[in-house]
Amino acid sequence: MATRRFFPPLRTLITTRSVTYMPRPGDGTPRPVTLIPGDGIGPLVTNAVEQVMEAMHAPVYFEKYEVHGDMKRVPQQVLDSIRKNKVCLKGGLKTPVGGGVNSLNVQLRKELDLYASLVNCFNLPGLPTxxxxxxxxxxxxxxxxxxxxxxxxxxxxxxxxxxxxxxxxxxxxxxxxxxxxxxxxxxxxxxxxxxxxxxxxxxxxxxxxxxxxxxxxxxxxxxxxxxxxxxxxxxxxxxxxxxxxxxxxxxxxxxxxxxxxGGTGVMPGGNVGAEHAVFEQGASAGNVGKEKITEQKKANPVALLLSSAMMLRHLQFPSFADRLESAVKRVISEGKYRTKDLGGNSTTQEVVDAVIANLD
Missing domain, CATH: 3.40.718.10 (Isopropylmalate Dehydrogenase)
Known part of the structure; x- marks a missing residue:
């Protein structure tokens, strides 16, 4: 599988043609990643990522923080964690409509100068569009x-x-x-x-x-x-x-x-600055607040799983990223385990189990 390169830091854009990612302690050394489960379906899909990362023995570990969209500001300890770790994985944060409440998503981008949002929208084999x-x-x-x-x-x-x-x-x-x-x-x-x-x-x-x-x-x-x-x-x-x-x-x-x-449930994405990167579902379109699928535990984890593959590639672990992407695409292509938005009736956990079974 061809390796895609994501998120070149600003300082390398003109002077060199080889992407230098954020430094890590050494080959195979686990990297800390700040994890924000978020609101609505967020805890379901971030837990899906945690399970898959553990199953594939990915060289990352998570520092988890509870942040919710009705907070006035992103807690300072969360910002400090992201600044220390350089990388964050997050579920959606719900922003109340009207009422003068600021979006924590916008706050994060401003505080960390995450100047570029990248969303990759592509057809997945086996998913009719x-x-x-x-x-x-x-x-x-x-x-x-x-x-x-x-x-x-x-x-x-x-x-x-x-x-x-x-x-x-x-x-x-x-x-x-x-x-x-x-x-x-x-x-x-x-x-x-x-x-x-x-x-x-x-x-x-x-x-x-x-x-x-x-x-x-x-x-x-x-x-x-x-x-x-x-x-x-x-x-x-x-x-x-x-x-x-x-x-x-x-x-x-x-x-x-x-x-x-193919829908917002399968599109990966992230927000990047010169020093930090936050990976999340590429296109939200209201998925955060879907109470029914949250209660039924039938949220689609595919988008965040693919975003976490982008994160692995960003951390210079391309072989793990390839394994994860291949497993997810194989599950989608086979069509046996799909959530409702993709024409099936599977739970989040059933999709996760199928991805884990296809990791090899």
Whole structure:
């Protein structure tokens, strides 16, 4: 199986072509990973990862912390753990709608400067979808734009929400997208924008993408307006390869692409900065709060299992990542054990047991 490379740190993007990941004590030395089970289905699917890691004797161990979406802030001890370990695996954190409660997911990205979100949306063999040959990587700027939550009430009944776009953040996300494409033999990078209306903000984002594109002549570069992008995604998704987007558009595009390629329950992802990486389900689309499947213990663990394979590769344990990915894909392909969102009726534990049985 070909080894995919994830998350090159910013400092290596231009100066070298070999990916240097975060340092570890030595070959085979277990690495500590901060674990946040989260809310809703989070504890179910993170427990699935724990079981599979133990079964395959993966060289990682978890430092577990209880964090919930209704907290006002991410506890300092959790941030300290992630800063120490450099890597975190997390379930979803539920963010109450309205009411002025800040998203802990956004807080984590800001506190740790996790500037790049990466979601890989691809067809899984044996899982029928409306479109074939879908293999899209959405690289989303994670720290600014509308999604960063800079808003306030000017006077009662009038709320101002700020969209801030900077040259620095636009350039580094463009560099990440092009370097990812280069290292993974991708052929095209598409910048998603609304510069026809937001001429200054999205115009600056496009200007940065164009400048970076000139340094990668072997990679085709094009641009698409976000509303046309959504239409093209649902009609001809195979035309897209790597997509680089501002913050809010990337959230919408990634979830749309995930739905096209098989659903949010099977799409891996992560958020990365120059020093830290947090791996989680690639596209959430409300999965956190599905009380019924949580009570029935029928949450789909596939997305987080594949995200944990990305984590293993990030930690320079590619053979363990390959074993895990192969086992998950074999279970999906065979079709005997699938949760309800994939057309089956299996419990989370039944899928986990099947993955463990296929590890060899």
């Amino acid at each position: 409306r479109h074939e040959n879908v293999d899209i990587v959405v690289v989303r700027e994670n720290t600014e734009g509308e999604y960063s939550g800079l808003e306030h009430e000017v006077v009662p009944g009038v709320v101002e929400s700020l969209k801030v776009i900077t040259k620095f953040c636009s350039e580094r996300i463009a560099k990440y997208a092009f370097e990812y494409a280069y290292l993974n033999n991708r052929k095209k990078v598409t910048a998603v924008h609304k510069a026809n209306i937001m001429k200054l903000a999205d115009g600056l984002f496009l200007e940065s993408c164009r400048e970076v594109a000139t340094k990668y002549p072997s990679i085709k570069y094009n641009e698409i307006i976000v509303d046309n992008c959504c239409m093209q995604l649902v009609s001809k998704p195979e035309q897209f390869d790597v997509m680089v987007t501002p913050n809010l558009y990337g959230n919408l595009v990634a979830n749309t692409a995930a739905g096209i390629a």
